[in-house]
Amino acid sequence: MKEYAIAALIEQYQLDSDWMIVPGESGMNNTTRMIKAGVERYVLRIYNNHRNRDIVKLEHHVLHALQEQELGFQIPVPVWNHSGETISQCEDGALAAMYRYIPGERPQAVHKAHIQSLGQIAARLSKALGKLSIQQAPIYDPYYLIEETYSSLIQELPMIIQSSEKFVKRADKAAVIMTQLKGLSVKMRELRGLPHQWIHGDLNFSNTVAEGDSIIGVLDFEFCTIDVRPMELVVALIDFFKGEDSDIWNSIQLFCEGYGPEGSLTQEELEALPLLIKLRVLDVFLHFTNRYKEGLDEADILAGFIDQTCRICDWVDSNEKQLLELFQSKLM
Numbered sequence: 001m002k003e004y005a006i007a008a009l010i011e012q013y014q015l016d017s018d019w020m021i022v023p024g025e026s027g028m029n030n031t032t033r034m035i036k037a038g039v040e041r042y043v044l045r046i047y048n049n050h051r052n053r054d055i056v057k058l059e060h061h062v063l064h065a066l067q068e069q070e071l072g073f074q075i076p077v078p079v080w081n082h083s084g085e086t087i088s089q090c091e092d093g094a095l096a097a098m099y100r101y102i103p104g105e106r107p108q109a110v111h112k113a114h115i116q117s118l119g120q121i122a123a124r125l126s127k128a129l130g131k132l133s134i135q136q137a138p139i140y141d142p143y144y145l146i147e148e149t150y151s152s153l154i155q156e157l158p159m160i161i162q163s164s165e166k167f168v169k170r171a172d173k174a175a176v177i178m179t180q181l182k183g184l185s186v187k188m189r190e191l192r193g194l195p196h197q198w199i200h201g202d203l204n205f206s207n208t209v210a211e212g213d214s215i216i217g218v219l220d221f222e223f224c225t226i227d228v229r230p231m232e233l234v235v236a237l238i239d240f241f242k243g244e245d246s247d248i249w250n251s252i253q254l255f256c257e258g259y260g261p262e263g264s265l266t267q268e269e270l271e272a273l274p275l276l277i278k279l280r281v282l283d284v285f286l287h288f289t290n291r292y293k294e295g296l297d298e299a300d301i302l303a304g305f306i307d308q309t310c311r312i313c314d315w316v317d318s319n320e321k322q323l324l325e326l327f328q329s330k331l332m
Contacts, residue, residue, distance in 0.1 A: 043099035074217040104209035113213035119258025173310035254331035
């Protein structure tokens with residue numbers, strides 16, 4: 001987005017001092033800019049995934065409701081614009097919102113204390129979201145409705161795989177993914193009876209803020225929805241399925257050691273975790289397949305997700321018994 005358009009957005013807000021844009025990172029799904037106005041700092045977020053005002057309204061409803069609780073960590077605070085709303089609109093129709101900046105650093109998956117702290121925050125956030133009663137219906141479907149959510153896209157997968165040489169080279173891995181997707185139907189019925197509640201839906205290191213050894217803030221509530229309770233834990237776990245086997249096991253154990261004392265699972269929830277892990281990575285794969293199809297990402301991005309999805313599904317299938325033993329010892 002052109003800087004003049006971003007400046008026009010900023011002018012929709014009453015800031016106490018002259019402002020300036022501070023260079024910083026921007027995510028894959030949205031454009032973000034850090035704004036400095038005197039001693040205050042803000043984050044301007046422009047939504048690239050959609051132009052659905054109800055999605056942002058729900059995100060802000062959740063944030064306002066959570067602010068009523070003693071969370072033990074920080075969350076974004078939406079800023080009101082000149083129109084008395086927390087949602088603004090760009091000249092091209094894109095939606096935007098401004099939030100008060102949460103100071104800190106991006107936590108690191110190589111830092112053991114951050115892994116354990118993410119587990120603790122996941123449990124605390126799950127507890128807090130479980131107390132919410134919000135009238136607005138969720139926008140996004142539960143993960144277990146993946147076949148309905150992406151029905152046409154799943155049918156198009158064989159054709160999409162043929163659309164780039166980068167995908168054709170990964171045809172064996174793509175076949176594994178499609179086999180996993182086909183095997184979901186019966187298993188998804190098992191998930192419907194688990195406890196449901198509001199979940200963040202995208203809790204990971206890139207959506208958190210750390211100070212020292214502790215995670216002190218959770219960001220980006222855009223994908224909040226009602227789903228099975230343990231999905232919050234599963235979404236956060238996915239960051240750790242990379243590297244050597246010993247690193248994966250150590251990270252999962254540290255995360256569970258952080259989660260366990262703050263929140264426990266039922267036996268049925270625990271037994272569903274391996275399936276939920278695969279469901280999450282398959283959903284992410286389809287999300288980025290759709291982005292590729294719509295021209296939002298290059299083939300290299302989706303090729304990376306083909307590799308990741310196949311690797312994690314295979315790993316979970318090969319280690320399911322050991323995984324369940326670890327979960328049993330740490331999360332009950």
